[in-house]
Amino acid sequence: MKTTFKALALSAVAAFSAAGAASATECIAPANPGGGWDFTCRQIGRILQEIGVTPNLVQVTNMAGAGGGVAYSAVVADRNEDADLIVAASSATTTRLAQNAYAGATADQVRWVGAIGGDPGVIVVAKDSPYQSINDLIEAVKADPAAVSFAGGSAVGGFDHLKVLMLMNRAGFSDAKSVKYIGLDGGADAITQTVGGFTQAMTGDLSEVGGFLKSGDVRALAVLSDARVAGFDDIPTAKEQGVDLVAMNWRGLYVPKGISDDDYNKWVDALNKVAASDQWKQVMTENGLAPYTLTGADFETFVGENIAEITNISKEIGIIQ
Structure with a gap:
């Protein structure tokens, strides 16, 4: 190569x-x-x-x-x-x-x-997920990393994976290797895994989850931008929830x-x-x-x-x- x-x-x-x-x-x-x-x-x-x-x-x-x-x-x-x-x-x-x-x-x-x-990063969960905020999800990972898996549309080490690791790092969790991440072929596949209950959350970009948010299949716990995004005003930023991360x-x-x-x-x-x-x-x-x-x-x-x-x-x- x-x-x-x-x-x-x-x-x-x-x-x-x-x-x-x-x-x-x-x-x-x-x-x-x-x-x-x-x-x-x-x-x-x-x-x-x-x-x-x-x-x-x-x-x-x-x-x-x-x-x-x-x-x-x-x-x-x-x-x-x-x-x-x-x-x-x-x-x-x-x-x-x-x-x-x-x-x-x-x-x-x-x-x-x-x-x-x-394109702002976003963390979403299935509509019936028990996690109601990004901090709920973070605390679940801290309590038992093996019980929470993330799906993303990039390979291991790619930007979707790194968003999760940076999120956890900013929240005071430093054991990056223990965070479970499954890299799939695009955001749609990652969302499907989360909607189907095979993973507990999906990490991606706001543009690729908009349709799923509007259909109600998933809920967004946080958008990784400085401020709320027009058209998606109901999604709080991670910064609002005490996690100082912008991942665009x-x-x-x-x-x-x-x-x-x-x-x-x-x-x-x-x-x-x-x-x-x-x-x-x-x-x-x-x-x-x-x-x-x-x-x-x-x-x-x-x-x-x-x-x-x-x-x-x-x-x-x-x-x-």
Whole structure:
């Protein structure tokens, strides 16, 4: 796998070199068309042009491979001083960096511009579950971890799993290996397991459980956002219930490390303008995203802290050494 990763990265770098320096604003989506990173580039790029930040539509380049690692390596190696380049990122990016999935790459090899929207994490239970609050569920795990299992749509060590571990960690429970988690092929399968009584709770994103909440098949114990989410106003946040956790599948950008502070600050300002625009608010409404604007130095601090926490938890459960 390492050989394949390096070959893909070198191929991407060669393609960049052949193309020469970028002459217009470009956004790299580190995946094939149609996914979340592609969505981020195309929507932000379109709005940047519509609100006059860039004179022309931003060029989107899809660069799939290694879960974002090929693009990350290519940017670091060959575009380090390109001030016209932005790259789509998400919570998956920081998770993979924390778990060393990018072949030794580190977060300080790029500069983190910000996040401007996200899909909030959520913890749900079946409609007839005895747990009425997130603290009920947390106390049940503390009392007997073997008696409470969580289903999620990501593999062991993925973001759905990490949400539960971070939740328990913030609640003062440090035995991550004892928390039972079953990784399934998507959120719908995870909800089915919980509705059927095979697991006691489901961990996922709000967008994937909305229909099940409206049908009454499940109840949400907590949304993992800073504030309650419009349209789901009856779901309390974990923070309201005394657990200081925000776990958003955020969408945002990073830029090359070697650009000037002035150019970096221009991108921070540009992303703030996108976040404040009517166009972006419409995109969030149409796509089930919650407001989540964190930019510049504050976002860089968040990224560092987030990676440190995920690294520690990943070590505890044996994902990394």
